[in-house]
Amino acid sequence: MDYEQLAKDIVSHVGGEDNIISLSHCTTRLRFKLKNNDLIHKVDITKLPGVIQVMFIAGQFQIVVGTEVNDLYREMLKLTKLEGHASQKSKSDEKESLLNKAVDLISGIFTPLLGAMAGAGILKGCLILAVSLGMLTEADGAYVILHAAADSLFYFLPIHLAFTAARKFEAEPHVAVAIAGALFYPDIVDAYNLELDMSFFGIPVVLMKYATSVIPIILAIYVTSKLELVLNNLYPKTIKRFFTPLTLLAIMVPLTLLVFGPIGNTASEWLGVGYSYVYDSSALVAGALSGFFWQVLVIFGIHWGIVPITLNNLSQFGQDTFTAMITPAILAQAGAALGVWLKTKQKRVKAIAAPATIAGLFGVTEPAIYGITLRFKKPFFIACMAGAIGGAIVGVSGASSKSVGLPGITTLPVFFGEGFVLFLFGVFIAFFLAMIGTYFFGLEEQIEHDMVVEMEDHSETVNKQVDDSIVLSPLTGAVISLEYVNDDVFSSEAVGPGVAIIPIEGYLHAPFSGTVTSVFPTNHGIGLTSDAGIEVLIHIGIDTVQLEGKFFDMKVKHGDRVEHGQILGLFDIEGITGEGFDVTSPVVITNAYEYLDVMSGDEENTTIGDRLLTVIK
Structure with missing residues (x-):
């Protein structure tokens, strides 16, 4: 070329x-x-x-x-005289449903904050526990300093949301932060605290408390992003760098105080009232349903749509019962994975179940779901039932979180207070019911036998010379069709036919013996050519180019010779998903036009070294 x-x-x-x-x-x-x-x-x-x-x-x-x-x-x-710029995350709006758009929007804004929120939440829970046990008092200097560290993120939440929303809506982040910062400016805060009357050129301003609020700033930054596009096209190139921020600040700060603040506050109140109505109608039923269906929502990726409800509950009521009710569901998946680990005699299954159990205990259930419980089917259903029982107990307990935190063993102090003992009982009963139920009823002999035979066959395949028409699996995880990949280029097979893998382990291996023909500068993609001439592209995650190499460690370089099964690189699944990115990884044949056909199996899961694709010559 x-x-x-x-x-x-x-x-x-x-x-x-x-x-x-x-x-x-x-x-x-x-x-x-x-x-x-x-x-x-x-x-x-x-x-x-x-x-x-x-x-x-x-x-x-x-x-x-x-x-x-x-x-x-x-x-x-x-x-040209152009300079490279990191692109913003983008998705096709044409094929997405309204629900998918909403979930993508929410996850894009909130998931970058979840790590910091979890850390701050744990610290806040520990402080609550320390005060309750008499180890500290609220007047102690140590408490004041640590409480400031734990609470600052939540108090100034609109400022953080302004930044992440600006990235999502492709607005100027620093202007967005300046707009949010104006809501906390001392003169504005003092006017609210002193209940002063304020107007903007004769228009009365409804002052309110913006600390921990969610909706007003998101509305404001969305409108800011649209106005910014108009202004950038309106102003000449020589002055727009200065006049666009000037106009945005002069318009959007008053507009936020006059319009988006009252609208967002009213919407927050309605959301809180709606949640309270459902919870107060029957806490037991609400807990059971939350405990049963939470992991089902995780499978479809729509659990991110619940994040604003938990934050809104904390903002409106100072506590959140929903996070408490879903905690048993999370620990139940860990329990089911542990049950599989205890029951199975297969070393390869144990090797997946052990880290999946640990990850589940810390609140990350995807490895347990995709690697173990869904793979054997019954353990997933048993865990959902155990989660429902635990959720019902927690619902009746009245326990609630006092801060945002990823539900897991490290965040249990966040729930300290009313109903805490019954809450712990509900959580641990869900864990042990799932573990015991899976141990005795979750693994069928025939299914396990089939798994054993399958793994032995795959092991033999990896340890002998591979047929030059076969592409082995470079990853371990769930296999999906390219048509379900949230990227038009891959889903349309424009690059080539193949499949996508949702990995549960951060190890990338060579799918055949051959040569490394390209390694993307940010290490999230690699091109390989087999000795027989098959050209394969492996792309870890969707739009992960934006991470600029963060969470990726490629062990090979362009021109290197590799053998099938050789490790090519490492990647941090939790880190990638924690930044709000999809880890679905397409594996495609880029020179498929040279072959009669490319065939994939019908397996729902794959392990490194399994037969993944076959080219028909």
Whole structure:
């Protein structure tokens, strides 16, 4: 491919260098932000050699060129005066349902904060426990300092949300933080505390407390992002850098105090009243339903939609009973994984069950669900039933969290207070019921026998010379069709056919013996060519180019010789998901046009070294 000529043609067909606001790339595509999309010659671009597909996604013009994108990108930087910019996370809005859009929006705003929230929540719970046991008093200097450390994130939550919302809505983060900061400015806070009358050019301002609030600032930053786009197109290039922030601050701070504050506060009150109505109608039923269905929501990824409810409960009532009711469901999955570990005699199953149990105890249940309980089916249902029983007990107890925290053994002090003893009983009964139920009833001999035979066959496959038409699994996890991947390029098979894996272990292995043909600079993608000529692209996660290499450690480089089963790299699943990114990892054949067909099995789960894809010559 003539990268220099292709780069020149692309720049010309997107309206020239002056029409380009920014240029970035991921593993397979160039991402443009353009001033005027009407200047794009889309048809001409699709005819260029090396271009696979073009598309508009979330305000970006994207050109898919495959694994050679890095070489093309470097050539474009040489050709122009552009500088590389990290792209914002984007998704196609065309195929997403309203529910998926809402969940994606909420997770994108809140998940970056969950790690800090969990740490602050644990510290706050420990302080509550220390005061209750007489180890500290609220007047002690140690308590005052540590309480400030634990509570500052929640008190200034709108400022943190302003930053994450700005990243999600693609607004200027520092302007967003300035808007949120104005809500906490001493003069504004004093006016609220002293109940002073305030107006803005004759328009009365309804002052309120914004500490720990959620909805007002999200509404404000969403509108800010839309207004920013208008202003950037309105102001000349020479002055917009200064005049756009000036206009945004002058308009959005008053608008937030006059409109979004009252609207958001009213919505928060309604949400709190609605939750209270459901909980007060029958805490037992609410707890049972929460305990049973919580992990079902986790499977479909819509559990993130509940996060605003828990935060709103803390803001409105100073406590949250919902987090308490779902804690048994989380520990129950850990218990079920432990039951499998105790029951099975298979070393490979034990190797998955042990870390899955530990992760579940600390509140991360995906390894237990995808690696163990769903794999054997019955343990998942047993854990859901145990979670329902524990949830009902916790619901009746009246226990609640006093701070945000990822439910697990480290955050139990957060629930200290009313009903704490009964809460602990509900949590541990769920854990032990799931463990005992799984041990005695969760593993069927036939299923385990089939698993043993399958694993032995796969082990033999890995330890002998692999057929040159086979691509082995580079990851361990759940297998899904590409059509369910939340990325148009992969789901449409524009790059090539294959499958996607939702990994439960952060180890990437070679799917065959061959050569490393490309390693993405941020280490989240790798291209390989087998000795027989099969070209494979492995992309860890969706849109993980934005992590800029964080959580990835590639052990090989371009040109290296690798053998099947050899470890290629490591990645931190918890770290990636904690930043709000999907770890679903496509594995595709990029030169499938050279073969008659590419076939995949019908297995729902895979282990490193399993037969994953077969090319038909």
